[in-house]
């Protein structure tokens with residue numbers, strides 16, 4: 001088995017998905033980041049590598065399975081995710097959330113509702129792991145108006161579901177973007193549904 005698959009089957013997020021998460025963090029420079037499901041902390045460290053110096057990464061696991069992070073920006077909570085979302089997560093604080101703990105449908109569904117109702121900042125983005133495969137989490141992504149990033153050529157499960165914290169806002173595409181597309185020969189007349 002390749003190193004890639006060994007790493008994937010060991011329970012950590014697959015490397016390409018970690019790269020996508022890092023790209024999102026670089027792009028959105030979130031101040032408060034939450035990871036539900038720390039495990040051995042590989043993705044935690046990968047996110048911390050690229051997050052702003054002044055950001056805080058809150059990471060939660062029902063059981064401690066890592067040796068600590070040595071980074072004052074990372075706060076680990078040995079806690080059930082639902083308890084964390086109900087009692088600990090500061091209200092309307094989270095700009096970027098990675099949901100990767102208990103993957104059962106009811107649990108994740110409750111998490112997404114609690115995140116949206118209580119924890120997310122208005123510009124927040126929720127990214128769910130393992131939306132492809134036996135858990136049926138793609139249905140939650142669809143229900144919440146999100147989209148899926150998956151590489152089914154590499155494996156039959158995994159993938160990321162991306163959900164804006166609040167229902168998609170219809171925005172006019174900025175004139176500067178339209179002009180750039182037009183200059184490149186792209187028609188943008190119908191592209192009014194622009195996610196800011």
Ligand SMILES: C[S@@+](CC[C@H](N)C(=O)[O-])C[C@H]1O[C@@H](n2cnc3c(N)ncnc32)[C@H](O)[C@@H]1O
Pocket residue numbers: 011012013035036037038039040041042043044060061062063065079080081082100101102
């Ligand atoms: C797939 S692993 C997380 C992988 C990690 N995010 C990564 O990318 O390396 C899932 C983790 O969720 C934790 N977990 C399961 N149920 C949980 C719950 N109800 N609350 C918090 N953590 C939970 C498990 O202990 C396990 O460490």
